Amino acid sequence: MRLQGKVAIVTGGSSGFGRATAIRFAEEGAKVVVADLDEEWGKASVSDIEKAGSEGALVLGDISTAEGAQRAVRSAVEQFGALDVLVNNAGIAQRGDPMDTWDTSEETWDRxxxxxxxxxxxxxKFAIPQMLERGGGSIVNVASIAASCSVGGSAYGAAKGGILSYSRQVSRELAPRNVRINSVSPGYMRTPMSTGERSGATPEEQEKAMERFGALVPMARAGRDLDIAEAIVYLACDESRYVTGQEIVVDGGYLVR
Ligand SMILES: NC(=O)c1ccc[n+]([C@@H]2O[C@H](COP(=O)([O-])OP(=O)(O)OC[C@H]3O[C@@H](n4cnc5c(N)ncnc54)[C@H](O)[C@@H]3O)[C@@H](O)[C@H]2O)c1
Known part of the structure; x- marks a missing residue:
């Protein structure tokens, strides 16, 4: 097993890529803290982690506040004794807000x-000291193709581009201390965020949205949560031990079309 004995936090682990990642981590032997706002879906993730033969814990809270982020890290250490892997996956789309930058409100930009x-x-910031104490670790961020091309709105794209720049800076700081930081950038994907499942879209509307995605992508289908989870497992585990500061684009060929 590729993550045997490891302790991981997956932010946004109640849904989509986060949930698929939490389950794949459990299958690979990791204990997983799911840090999310959604209690019902979070409990279902923890139950799936246990079904996969490992231990899981749900920490409810907003990971974009210092209090919420600190609580997630503290829970990993208190419940499972250490922290080896952090997956910064939680995120929100600009959907429902104006996409044109001149119509984007300051509130939308800040959020x-x-x-x-x-x-x-x-x-x-709160995970790194725990990883240093452990002698190393891996941070995997979920960015987006929106960091590299114009999809998803300017505030979303700026945030995702910021993740890549942040990771490059931090990778240099941490490389001598055996903590790696890399990013995975999904393209057009099928998750509750993109199908509209969580915002009330009917099954027909969800399928239509996925057909539109498939028509844009050289591989002729929307990506799946597991396509992302497998890339995250690779960056989290020792197979990628000499890789840091990098981005893996998982987009069915969209950026090179
Ligand atoms: N779905 C796509 O097509 C796509 C494409 C590129 C990148 N992404 C990125 O992938 C990541 C995961 O997206 P997804 O499609 O799985 O989304 P999703 O909506 O299915 O899941 C996101 C999870 O994050 C949680 N979350 C949101 N804000 C939070 C907060 N402040 N604190 C704690 N938890 C919070 C939500 O409750 C939810 O469980 C996001 O960062 C997103 O930007 C998604």
Whole structure:
């Protein structure tokens, strides 16, 4: 097993990529703290982690606040004795807000930057001392192709681009101390965020949205949560021991089309 004996936090682990990652981590032997706002879906994730043969814990809270980020790290250490892996996955889309930058409100900009970028800084800031104490660790951020092309709105894109820049800076600081930091950038994907499942879209509307995605992508389908989770497992585990400061784009060929 590729993560045997490791302790991981997955932010946004109640849904989508986070949930798939939490389950894959459990299958690979890791104990997993799910840090999320959603209690019902979070409990279901923990139950799936246990079904996969490992231990899980749900920490409810907003990981874009210092208090919420600190609580997630503290829970990992108190419940499982250490912290080896942090997956900064929680995020929100700009959907429902105006996409044109001249119509974007200051409130929207601040919310997108806080939840999608500041959370990465805060969770990493509190996780890194625990990893240093352990002699090493791996941080994996979920960015987006929106960091590299114009999809998803300017506030969303700025936050995701910020994740890549932040990771490059921090990778240099931490490389001599055996803590790696890398990012995975999903393209057009099928998750509750993108299908609209969580915002009340009907099954027909969800399928239509996924058909539109498939038509845009060279591999002719929307990506799946497992496509992302497998890349995250690789960056979290020792197979990627000489990789830091990098981005893996998982987009079915969208950026090179
Ligand atoms: N779905 C896509 O097509 C797509 C594409 C590129 C990048 N991404 C990125 O992937 C990540 C996961 O997206 P997803 O599609 O799985 O989304 P999702 O909505 O299915 O899941 C996101 C989870 O994050 C949690 N969350 C949101 N804000 C939080 C906060 N402040 N504190 C704690 N938890 C919070 C939500 O409750 C939810 O469980 C996000 O960072 C998103 O920007 C998604």
């Amino acid at each position: 997108l930057l806080r939840v999608n970028l500041k959370s990465v800084f805060l969770c990493s």
